[in-house]
Amino acid sequence: MNRKTVFVCLLAVGLQAMAQTPVYLDESKPVEQRIEDALKRMTLPEKIAVIHAQSKFSSAGVKRLGFPDFWTDDGPHGVRPDVLWDEWEQAGQTNDSCVAFPALTCLAATWNPEMSALYGHALGEEALYRGKDMILGPGVNIYRTPLGGRNFEYMGEDPYLASRMVVPYIQQMQKLGVASCVKHYCLNNDEEYRHQVNVIVSDRALHEIYLPAFHAAITEAGAWAIMGAYNLYKNEHNCHNSITLNKILKKDWKFDGVVVSDWGGAHETDQAVKNGLDMEFGSWTNGLTEGASNAYESYHLAKPYERAIQEGRYTTAELDDKVRRVLRLFYRTTMNRQRPYGFLCSESHYETARRVAGEGIVLLQNQGGLLPIRSDAKRILVVGENAIKMMTVGGGSSSLKAQHEISPLDGLRQRLGNQVQVDYARGYVGDATGSYNGVTTGQNLNDNRSADQLIAEAVEKAAGADYVILFGGLNKSDYQDCEGHDRKNMDLPYEQDRLVEALAAATKRLVYVNISGNAVTMPWKSKVPAIVQGWFIGSEAGHALAAVLTGDVNPSGKLPFTWPASLQDVGAHALDTYPGTWRADKKVIDEEYKEGIYVGYRWVDKQKTRPTFAFGHGLSYTTFKIANLRADRTQMTSDGQITFTVNVTNTGSCDGAEVVQLYVSDLKSSVDRPLKELKAFQKVHLRAGESKDVALTIDKRALSFWDETTSDWKAEPGQFQALVGNASDNLPCKIKFTLQ
Numbered sequence: 175m176n177r178k179t180v181f182v183c184l185l186a187v188g189l190q191a192m193a194q195t196p197v198y199l200d201e202s203k204p205v206e207q208r209i210e211d212a213l214k215r216m217t218l219p220e221k222i223a224v225i226h227a228q229s230k231f232s233s234a235g236v237k238r239l240g241f242p243d244f245w246t247d248d249g250p251h252g253v254r255p256d257v258l259w260d261e262w263e264q265a266g267q268t269n270d271s272c273v274a275f276p277a278l279t280c281l282a283a284t285w286n287p288e289m290s291a292l293y294g295h296a297l298g299e300e301a302l303y304r305g306k307d308m309i310l311g312p313g314v315n316i317y318r319t320p321l322g323g324r325n326f327e328y329m330g331e332d333p334y335l336a337s338r339m340v341v342p343y344i345q346q347m348q349k350l351g352v353a354s355c356v357k358h359y360c361l362n363n364d365e366e367y368r369h370q371v372n373v374i375v376s377d378r379a380l381h382e383i384y385l386p387a388f389h390a391a392i393t394e395a396g397a398w399a400i401m402g403a404y405n406l407y408k409n410e411h412n413c414h415n416s417i418t419l420n421k422i423l424k425k426d427w428k429f430d431g432v433v434v435s436d437w438g439g440a441h442e443t444d445q446a447v448k449n450g451l452d453m454e455f456g457s458w459t460n461g462l463t464e465g466a467s468n469a470y471e472s473y474h475l476a477k478p479y480e481r482a483i484q485e486g487r488y489t490t491a492e493l494d495d496k497v498r499r500v501l502r503l504f505y506r507t508t509m510n511r512q513r514p515y516g517f518l519c520s521e522s523h524y525e526t527a528r529r530v531a532g533e534g535i536v537l538l539q540n541q542g543g544l545l546p547i548r549s550d551a552k553r554i555l556v557v558g559e560n561a562i563k564m565m566t567v568g569g570g571s572s573s574l575k576a577q578h579e580i581s582p583l584d585g586l587r588q589r590l591g592n593q594v595q596v597d598y599a600r601g602y603v604g605d606a607t608g609s610y611n612g613v614t615t616g617q618n619l620n621d622n623r624s625a626d627q628l629i630a631e632a633v634e635k636a637a638g639a640d641y642v643i644l645f646g647g648l649n650k651s652d653y654q655d656c657e658g659h660d661r662k663n664m665d666l667p668y669e670q671d672r673l674v675e676a677l678a679a680a681t682k683r684l685v686y687v688n689i690s691g692n693a694v695t696m697p698w699k700s701k702v703p704a705i706v707q708g709w710f711i712g713s714e715a716g717h718a719l720a721a722v723l724t725g726d727v728n729p730s731g732k733l734p735f736t737w738p739a740s741l742q743d744v745g746a747h748a749l750d751t752y753p754g755t756w757r758a759d760k761k762v763i764d765e766e767y768k769e770g771i772y773v774g775y776r777w778v779d780k781q782k783t784r785p786t787f788a789f790g791h792g793l794s795y796t797t798f799k800i801a802n803l804r805a806d807r808t809q810m811t812s813d814g815q816i817t818f819t820v821n822v823t824n825t826g827s828c829d830g831a832e833v834v835q836l837y838v839s840d841l842k843s844s845v846d847r848p849l850k851e852l853k854a855f856q857k858v859h860l861r862a863g864e865s866k867d868v869a870l871t872i873d874k875r876a877l878s879f880w881d882e883t884t885s886d887w888k889a890e891p892g893q894f895q896a897l898v899g900n901a902s903d904n905l906p907c908k909i910k911f912t913l914q
C-alpha cells in the first residue's frame with residue numbers, strides 16, 4: 175500500500191467514525207450507557223437547566239445535544255388546558271379541549287382494574303396529542319376524613335384497593351411513552367394548611383395505610399415519576415425529605431425515576447440538593463412582571479445551586495444523580511422514537527369515560543325497587559343545581575376545558591325525551607359562578623329567589639310526577655371538594671337538607687343523586703327510597719347517569735370509602751386530631767394521626783359503629799348469591815399461597831356484575847390488628863340466572879403487619895380467617911386457615 179492509499183483509507187475510517195451515531199443517540203445501545211455518554215457531554219449549566227422548570231409546565235431539554243424540552247401537565251382526570259408560559263391564565267389554544275374522564279373516586283368505585291387500564295390508555299393518548307410527556311397523576315392519598323378537599327382526586331380509603339387500581343392506569347399510560355407522575359407522596363391527606371401541616375404518624379400506619387398504593391405504583395407499575403407532597407413529615411417538607419425520598423423511595427424501593435416537586439413545594443437549596451428532589455417546578459417566580467430572565471433562574475435548584483457547586487460547596491455527585499434520572503425520563507418519553515400518535519377526543523375515549531362512569535356509579539339504596547325508571551313513566555321532575563351545572567370546571571389543578579359535558583338533565587332528556595316529559599326545578603342555588611384560570615363554563619346560573627321560594631316551586635312541580643330525581647351534593651367550588659381547602663363540615667351545603675325533606679314529604683318516588691367525591695351527612699336517609707352516588711364524572715356525566723337511572727346499565731359500583739353517619743364516627747375527628755395544633759411560631763401545625771391504622775372501615779370495626787353506608791357497599795338491579803366458599807388448602811406455608819373459591823349466582827332477572835370481596839382476619843396476634851382487612855377482590859359479570867366460580871388467591875403478604883421493631887413486614891404463624899361477601903358489612907362466607 176502506498177502512502178497515498180494509506181492516507182485515503184485513514185480518511186475514510188475517520189469520516190466513518192465522525193458519521194457514526196454517538197452512543198447517547200444510538201438506539202441499539204443500552205439506555206444506561208446512553209445516559210452516561212450524554213452526561214459526560216453536558217456542561218454544568220446544561221445539567222442545571224434540566225432539573226428545574228423553565229415555564230409553568232415545562233423544563234429544558236439539551237438542545238445542543240438534541241434532547242427536546244420536556245412538557246408536563248395535570249392530571250389526573252384529563253389533560254389540563256394550556257396556560258401561558260409564565261402565568262396561570264389560558265394560553266387561548268384551540269386544540270386543548272379534551273375529554274374529561276370520571277374523577278378517580280369514581281374509577282376506584284368500579285373495583286375493576288380493567289377500567290383503570292382503559293383510563294390510563296385513553297388519557298395517555300390525549301396527552302400525546304397535546305404534546306405532553308408526563309401527566310401529573312394519578313393521586314393515591316388515602317381518604318382519611320370526609321372533609322378532605324381533594325378526596326375526589328384519589329382512590330379511596332383502602333390501601334389494597336388503591337394499589338390494585340393505580341397500577342394499570344400507570345402501566346397503560348407509560349406503554350405509550352407518557353410518564354405518569356403519581357402524587358402526592360406522601361401523607362397529604364387533607365388540604366387545609368397543606369404547606370404547614372407536619373404529620374405525626376406511627377411507622378405501622380405509614381407502611382400499612384399510607385404507603386402501599388405508592389409502593390405499588392413504583393415497584394409494580396414502575397412509575398417513572400413521583401410528586402412530593404406539600405406537607406411535612408418528621409419536620410421536613412415532603413418535596414425534600416430524607417426519610418420518605420432518600421430512604422424509603424430511593425433506597426428501599428429502588429426507585430430509578432424522577433422526584434418532581436409539587437408546584438411551589440421546594441423551599442431551600444440545601445435540602446433540595448441533598449434530600450431527594452430531582453426536578454423543581456412551580457416555585458415562586460416574578461416572571462413577566464419583573465423580568466422573565468430572573469424568574470426560573472432563581473429557583474432553589476437553578477443558579478443558587480450552580481453557584482454553590484462553582485464555589486465548591488457541593489461536588490457534582492448529587493447533581494449527576496439527578497441528571498441521570500432526568501435523562502432516563504427523557505429516554506423513556508421524549509427520546510422514545512417509537513411513541514405512537516396521540517388522539518384527542520376520540521370516540522373510544524368518550525366510550526372509556528362512559529364505561530368507567532357506568533361501572534363506578536354506586537346505587538346506595540333502592541327501597542321497593544324504585545329504580546330503574548319504569549318504561550311506563552310519563553312525567554319526571556328533575557331538581558337541583560347539580561342537574562345543570564358544569565362540573566368539569568373547578569376543583570383546582572384538575573380543572574379541565576372539556577370539549578363537551580353532558581349535564582344530568584340533558585342526559586335524561588336525550589335518553590327519555592321522546593316518551594317522557596322531563597321537567598326541571600332549580601331547588602337550591604349553590605355556586606352560580608363557573609370559571610377556573612380563565613376557562614369559563616359560559617353558564618348563567620344566577621337565580622335570586624330565596625330558598626323558601628325554590629323549595630316551594632320544586633314541591634309544587636313534584637305533584638303527580640312519576641319520579642322526582644334530585645341532583646344535589648357538592649360542586650368543586652372552594653370548600654366544596656376543591657384543592658387548597660377542606661370542607662368546613664360534613665353536611666350538604668346550600669340548605670339542601672331542607673329541600674330533600676320537603677320533597678320526601680311531597681312524594682314517595684324520590685331519587686336523590688349525590689354529586690361529590692366525599693361522603694355527606696344524610697339525616698333524611700330513611701325517608702328517601704332511592705339514593706345514588708354520582709361522583710364527578712366529567713364529559714359523559716349525563717349519559718352515564720341516565721344509563722344507570724334507566725337501567726340501560728345495571729349499577730355495579732362499590733364505595734371505595736366508608737360513608738360515616740357523622741364526623742364523630744371517623745377516627746381522625748373522634749380523637750380530635752384534625753387539623754392539628756399550631757406551634758408557637760405559627761409556622762407549622764402538627765397533625766398527629768392518633769387513630770393510627772384505624773382508618774375507614776378499620777375504625778368502624780374497632781368502634782362497632784354503624785356507618786350510613788359501608789366500605790365496599792353498592793347495590794344492583796339484580797340480586798346475587800355468594801356461597802360455597804372453599805380453600806385449596808387450609809395451611810399456608812411461608813412462601814406459599816391459598817386460593818379461595820366461591821360461587822356467585824345472579825339470582826335476579828337481569829344481567830349484572832358483582833364484586834366479590836375477600837377480607838382477612840388475624841385471629842390471634844401479638845400486636846393490635848384491625849378486625850379484618852381487604853386482601854383480594856374480583857368483579858364478575860353474570861347473565862340473569864348464571865352462576866360462576868370466582869377464585870381469589872392470597873399469599874403471606876396478605877397476612878402481614880408492619881413490625882415496628884424490625885422495620886419490616888411480618889406474618890405470625892397461627893390461625894386466620896377469610897371472610898367473603900359483597901361489602902365490608904356483608905361477608906357471609908367464612909373459612910379458617912393457618913399460617914405455618
Ligand code: BGC
Binds near residue numbers: 248249357436437571
Ligand atoms: C397541585 C398538584 C398539581 C400542581 C400543578 C399543585 O398545586 O397540588 O397536584 O399537579 O399544582 O398544577
